[in-house]
């Protein structure tokens with residue numbers, strides 16, 4: 001019988017990983033309190049207000065604006081910066097679509113740039129080379145919790161007089177040179193969607209030290225209102241992006257666990273780095289030494305197929321999952337998404353920008369391709385496990401490597417059968 005769990009062998013991982021999301025009586029009490037207060041709406045409430053202040057303070061920022069989700073946070077950030085028709089915003093090609101769609105939502109062009117081959121974050125050299133007179137902002141994504149090169153990106157943004165926004169949807173609590181991410185540019189956005197490092201199912205926040213940006217963002221998120229003004233006065237274009245009191249209350253409790261969980265995940269991430277040095281063909285995302293703390297939304301590693309009998313990443317993932325190790329999908333390259341391929345995105349643009357050639361459509365983005373199709377992501381909740389769990393992840397990969405030839409033979413046989421059928 002095969003040793004591989006995929007073919008009926010015993011699973012490498014027997015003990016389950018911690019479950020996600022986590023909650024206890026504190027969430028229960030917080031929700032009950034909102035319920036019984038009958039104040040479920042943020043406008044007269046205090047829970048969301050308390051949360052946004054606490055989250056901003058945790059990241060050493062002066063302001064926090066809690067919003068409905070991380071996509072909305074980016075859209076509001078674009079509106080607050082005044083991004084508009086004809087503008088360009090530099091984004092990594094390797095990210096979730098929201099980083100780019102928020103730019104389109106502002107009727108501007110997301111200019112996609114390849115990522116660094118080791119960090120999978122925005123390549124600063126390519127970023128600077130992509131700046132044109134139309135560039136208004138750079139959105140850096142802290143991929144998997146690892147901060148992008150904030151030294152260089154901050155310098156480039158300042159030198160060219162453009163805004164830097166940190167899309168920190170993966171990086172709650174991450175640090176760069178001992179300083180929490182989120183205030184290296186004009187502002188930062190976060191997501192509290194279910195898989196994120198803290199969650200209320202959905203939710204998001206913008207943090208900033210910039211008073212003008214805060215005022216604009218707060219107004220955009222509340223139908224263009226201004227604090228202290230009559231309820232039915234609307235000064236700028238905005239929408240309803242307000243977070244409810246339920247979510248504010250839950251997120252305050254979740255924030256209370258963030259520090260300990262971040263330290264734990266960072267530690268387990270470095271342990272996996274060490275364990276994986278023993279496995280030929282496995283290369284973890286490089287944790288830059290300037291990253292003093294990685295929130296570790298995911299533990300990302302590259303699999304060199306040559307060391308695994310040329311099996312596909314898909315087959316590797318199927319075998320790993322069968323061994324009891326969870327994974328989450330990597331992102332496809334942005335420029336290959338249907339909405340860019342079929343030209344649908346042009347409907348958001350106006351004037352010459354809507355019809356002119358966009359270089360990203362014909363570029364190859366080699367590092368994004370590698371990150372998209374050849375990396376494996378272990379989700380953050382697995383890193384909340386103990387040392388034995390990390391050893392078992394490593395043991396499962398070693399087992400796949402030992403049995404890679406069998407895996408290759410059986411997967412090519414299965415593919416051939418599929419073609420015949």
Ligand SMILES: Cc1ncc(COP(=O)(O)O)c(C=O)c1O
Pocket residue numbers: 069070071072095096098099141167169170190191192193202203204
């Ligand atoms: C990098 C990145 N940016 C933005 C978002 C959008 O967040 P949300 O799902 O809360 O809208 C996500 C969430 O998946 C993300 O991973």
